[in-house]
Amino acid sequence: MGNSAIHCESLSKRYRLGERPTNSFREALMNRLATLLRRSHKGAHGNDWTVWALRDVSFDIREGELVGIIGRNGAGKSTLLNVLSRITEPTQGFAEVRGRVGSLLEVGTGFHPELTGRENIYLNGAILGMRKAEIARKFDEIVSFAEIDKFLDTPVKRYSSGMYVRLAFAVAAHLETEILLVDEVLAVGDAQFQKKCFEKVRSVGRSGRTILFVSHNMAALRQVCQRGIVLKGGTVVADGEINVTADLYLATVGKSDAAVLLSETPSYYVRDVSISCGGAPVIKTMEQVEVRVTVTAKTDIVEPGLYVCFQTLENMRIAGLDFTDFANVPPLAAGETMTLGFAINDFPLLPGSYQMEVHVKDTARAKYEFVPQSLRFEVAETPVYGGRKLDYWFGLVALNATPQHERPRS
Ligand SMILES: Nc1ncnc2c1ncn2[C@@H]1O[C@H](COP(=O)(O)OP(=O)(O)O)[C@@H](O)[C@H]1O
Ligand SMILES: [Mg+2]
Known part of the structure; x- marks a missing residue:
């Protein structure tokens, strides 16, 4: 040792509200406002406006x-x-x-x-x-x-x-x-x-x-x-x-950090986007991973659709999935909510940081709408091949491989 x-x-460190050193007009103004706010709220909440x-x-x-x-x-x-x-x-x-x-x-x-x-x-x-x-x-x-x-x-x-x-x-x-x-x-x-x-x-x-x-x-x-x-x-x-x-x-x-904020596209409110692994937020290579997107229709949707794509943080697309390639979704009336998603077997991404791009669609009307925030997630470092830590020599995806060994008989 x-x-x-x-x-x-x-x-322990306690800060008082408005104690931050000011170096701009905007901050000075914010502090003024904070002081006024503090005065008007103090009685009501019995709060001394400090933060530990x-x-x-x-x-x-x-x-x-x-x-x-x-x-x-x-x-x-x-x-x-x-x-x-x-x-x-x-x-x-x-x-x-x-x-x-x-x-x-x-x-x-x-x-x-x-x-x-x-x-x-x-x-x-x-x-x-x-x-x-x-x-x-x-x-x-x-x-x-x-x-x-x-x-x-x-x-x-x-x-x-x-x-x-x-x-x-x-x-x-x-x-x-x-x-x-x-x-x-x-x-x-x-x-x-x-x-x-x-x-x-x-x-x-x-x-x-x-x-x-x-x-x-x-x-x-x-x-x-x-x-x-x-x-x-x-x-x-x-x-x-x-x-x-x-x-x-x-x-x-849990989900609150791993999910995008509520956002919207022209045709949908996006309620939730999540990625999980056997119900838990720790994503592991070669395990089953679920992706779920919950939306509410703003208008009647004839043929709802979903596209998700896993990307590197440099926006390189690694793998994408389009729901219409798998199944049809019945129409969705304005105000109705649904969840679409995929279960992915043997999730191939190696440990590291990634993001997921999401599009929601009305395929019948050729509406393909990009969900503004992409969801960032991590793939945890777990044993992939044999158990040692993998570095950049191993790239982005895992391969389901079996070793083979032969030598000629002499
Ligand atoms: N100079 C400061 N004046 C007042 N409050 C502060 C100041 N610095 C940090 N805080 C508050 O202290 C808490 C911890 O902040 P911080 O140490 O920056 O957290 P982190 O780096 O984990 O995001 C927060 O509630 C933040 O608003
Ligand atoms: Mg910080």
């Missing part, structure tokens, strides 16, 4: 541990990283952090807007206590990783948000820190860069640094981390092996 790198004890973003959080992280921080929006993940990186003070309890911290956080990545990319790299190194020569040694790596060569001498305030995040990530990942805190990087930037960040986090992890990694992407967490800490409403509800905690989280988020 290594030494403790991070130790949190009864960590963290509540009695205790854990210990050893040097070199790779930990995923899991939870829905508002669970307190960013607040936890902000407290650990000393951007914000806890209201109660304390956090001990041993070692230099590199962080890529949602807010305040530690860049000075007026300084150039080059100057900010040196500034960040200096803040970490690195000598100029040390920083110079890392400099080229950072610049080539961030792909900002041409803009090195441009003030970062003129960077696009993509460039900004790329540089922030490169600095956090390459400078010599013992601890790396990463908040939702994989949610920004293009798919190509996300992949690169993700590979970098993995290699940083292999080099023995301690990482706390926030992501909604369970497949990514399963690959990078050994341990998961699940937050819910600011408290730790699970802490343990990453696959166990990720499954637990996916099982408790």
Whole structure:
């Protein structure tokens, strides 16, 4: 067992409504309105308008541990990283952090807007206590990783948000820190860069640094981390092996996170879109998977239809199904609700993140209507062939294969 790198004890953080630092007119206005609203509601609800973003959080992280921080929006993940990186003070309890911290956080990545990319790299190194020569040694790596060569001498305030995040990530990942805190990087930037960040986090992890990694992407967490800490409403509800905690989280988020919001098309209200595996939300390769779409007709529909298609997050279609290829659906009167779907045997997608595109139709009238939101889902990392973890060498789909072995007799 290594030494403790991070130790949190009864960590709690309370925010007051409207306490957020303001830097825009819009936010200032929102805060004004929030204050007025608070005044008018206070009596009625007896509410003091504070929110406990963290509540009695205790854990210990050893040097070199790779930990995923899991939870829905508002669970307190960013607040936890902000407290650990000393951007914000806890209201109660304390956090001990041993070692230099590199962080890529949602807010305040530690860049000075007026300084150039080059100057900010040196500034960040200096803040970490690195000598100029040390920083110079890392400099080229950072610049080539961030792909900002041409803009090195441009003030970062003129960077696009993509460039900004790329540089922030490169600095956090390459400078010599013992601890790396990463908040939702994989949610920004293009798919190509996300992949690169993700590979970098993995290699940083292999080099023995301690990482706390926030992501909604369970497949990514399963690959990078050994341990998961699940937050819910600011408290730790699970802490343990990453696959166990990720499954637990996916099982408790249930349908509400795995389903698209209620939406509509010209002819239908879309009530629900879901994907499940034996009734549970954890989708596993080669098991039976059910897809269901519930709609209410806005007008009379002569020949209802449904098309669903599984895609990569880069919008590449992997496999599609059209209901009319299987069966006819009787007409649907305006106001009537129905559920159409498919049971898919031996679901072929390998572990990873995907999305499902949905079209609802009135085939007789050649109406093919695209449901605006696509449903994102994860295929869990489970043993597929023989049981080891599969990486990109195995592509997107599983094959139902049998090994064969022959050799000529001598
Ligand atoms: N600066 C702030 N001022 C007021 N409330 C905040 C502030 N930061 C976060 N919160 C609130 O604290 C809770 C946890 O937020 P956060 O840590 O951002 O969650 P997560 O990162 O898991 O989505 C939310 O209810 C959020 O609205
Ligand atoms: Mg957050």
